[in-house]
Structures are given as C-alpha cells and as structure tokens.
Amino acid sequence: MNSGELLERSLAYALGSVTGVEAGSLGRGTPCAEWDLGELLGHLDDSLDALHEGLTGGRIGLFPGEPAADPACGFRRRACAVLGAWAAGPGERVLVGERPLDVRVMAAAGAVEIAVHGWDVAQACGRPRPIPGPLAAELLSIARCVVGDEDRGARFGAPVQVPPRARIEVRLLGFLGRRDSFPG
Secondary structure, eight states, X not given: OOHHHHHHHHHHHHHHHHTTOOTTOTTOBOSSTTOBHHHHHHHHHHHHHHHHHHHHHSEEOSSOOOOOSSHHHHHHHHHHHHHHHHHXXXXXXXXXXXXXXXXXXXXXXXXXXXXXXXXXXXXHTTOOOOOOHHHXXXXXXXXXXXXXXXXXXXXXXXXXOOOTTOOHHHHHHHHTTOOSOOOO
16 A cells, blocks of 8 residues: 555545535534534544644644635645655654654645545535545555544544444544434
C-alpha cells in the first residue's frame, strides 16, 4: 500500500462528496449525531490542516487552526494543499504533540478519516455515494489497526453488526460505527 496514493484516492472521493454541499444546507444532520453538516465540514478542514502541518512542518499541534468562513470551499482548498505537500516529499516522521509517528501511518489514518467523513457528507446532502470497493478494502485494513477500544465513544461509535457477506464498504462503515444508510 502506498500511503500517498491512498490519501489521494480518499481526498478525491471526499471532494466528490463535498460538491453536493449547497448554500443553506450547513445545518443539516449527519451520520455523526453530535455534528451538523457545517460542524462536520469544519472537522474535516481541521483534519486536513493537521495533515498539512505534519507534512510541511513535521509537527502537528494539539490545537485547531482558524476555521474557514465557507467550510466546503475551505475543505477544497486545504485538500489541494495537502496533495501538494505530499507531492513535495514529506519527511519520514511527524511529531503529534511530543509523540513521533511515521508519516505514512499519519497519511493512512488520515485517509480513513477523510473518506469516511466524505461518506458522511454525501449522506447529509441526500446524495449517497458508496466508497469504492478497492478503496474501502484498504481503508478497512488500516482502520482495524488504528481504531482501538479507547477510540469508541469519543472518536468513533461502537461497531455496528453487518451481515458477514456485506459489501466491503458496508463492513468498513459498520466497523466505524455507522449504518450503511442515513435517513437524511
């Protein structure tokens, strides 16, 4: 697995979801019960800001930057900056607070976050977009490595039971506490 390629594919998927954001829709509910669409987009923008910090400065601060006035536009702009920073050649390690992390692990974990929240955005916009199967398969293997019990309740919901032969995207969503549909 190439972390940069995975990050790029996740960003492309999420950017496609963000195109569904319409003016006046930021108050809509999302699969992330505690966030409306505007807050979810703000969280995505903050996640990209952290990735960009790690890629360009070798350190991720523990406090978020300033939110964009237009969160959908901010996400698009930040996504391009992250791709440019990866293409410029990141270092090998990044400090998260004071803890070192391999930059490839940071990128892979970021790819999970970005793609799954891209799915959340599409659901909130009433334009469901399945996460492509090959991407979902790679993301599920990463999610199983980086999401632990201590992340449940705070960052992710409890796993949702899905049929054993469910599509890989549905298994990824279930692992991260989401149902494969959202009433909107």
